[in-house]
Amino acid sequence: MLSNRVAKQFDVLESQKEASMGGGQLQSYSHIREALLEMGAKSSVIDQLSLPALTAVFEIVRECSTASQAKKPGRPKRGALAENLSSLDKKILKALLSSTGTVSSATLSRELGVPLSTVHRRRKWIESYLVDKSYTLKAESFGMRTAELFISTKNGSTSAVAGELLRMCDVVYSVWRTMSESGIDLAAKVICRDHEDLANILERISSISSIDKVRWCNYIRVVGRNNYPSSSIPM
Structure with a gap:
């Protein structure tokens, strides 16, 4: 299943980046490039992209794959969406639950060491498919x-x-x-x-x-x- 492959690649990428914080952009570029190639992307296209562009492409592919899993017809298997969560998704989800949803994306970005744009995208998906939000009258x-x-x-x-x-x-x-x-x-x-x-x-x-x-x-x-x-x- 593509969504499972993407989630696994995202976890590998995150762990590699954390293990090589001092390795510079070249090593991060290599990790993202390898992850996209593993998912079937063409090297001729990847090699024309900058590091920010590569990161954005990877996140979009992953978001599309998990969203398509959520929108499959019929009753989803219990826990099916949770099986595709990356470590970053789980960290964001835990932070949202522990704060009752009041934590800002800027705070999450700072505490998790993740770009704000990434937090915005992942938070939007999590709030769409994994949590319920509502107002209750006092x-x-x-x-x-x-x-x-x-x-x-x-x-x-x-x-x-x-x-x-x-x-x-x-x-x-x-x-x-x-x-x-x-x-x-x-x-x-x-x-x-x-x-x-x-x-x-x-x-x-x-x-x-x-x-x-x-x-x-x-x-x-x-x-x-x-x-x-x-x-x-x-x-």
Whole structure:
């Protein structure tokens, strides 16, 4: 597979560059040239390019190959994209997760010793395919509260119930398909003003004929947050 070959060549290139930091541009040029030749590039074309141009070509080829892997039709194999991550991708991903996405590309470039243009390209790809970014309303700032509902459904009607819940967009803002030992099929997050408002929402949702039982919990305040466990990303 081309994407695997490109990722491996990129890792080799990165390790060679780190091992020869004092070797000058000539050695870096040689490493990149060899990597591109290994991927099937023509030497007559490569030899006309400068070191910055060679580096840009290599990164573009790698980005195209990993993007094409991401866009293949059908359900991707679990972990398929992660298998093609280079060591640089993993470093950027860990930095983003540990900072909840607030770290700047300029900071990443400086800390990783990588050109800013490279960080921009790799970060864009990572944020497109490997991480979820979204804004969540601070309900308490508007005098509102959030609650989570745990719903058991009847007779294989889980998907239909999920659709009905999502149509209640005035109060329901997310629905999750779940699997549990307690027979909970769906989890839904709702926003409410007070306990009376929550009671009305519960009554409204419980009236759906295919729902067997609704359990709920009310979020009172945030105790604390941890960053995503980036140690789960193999280096």
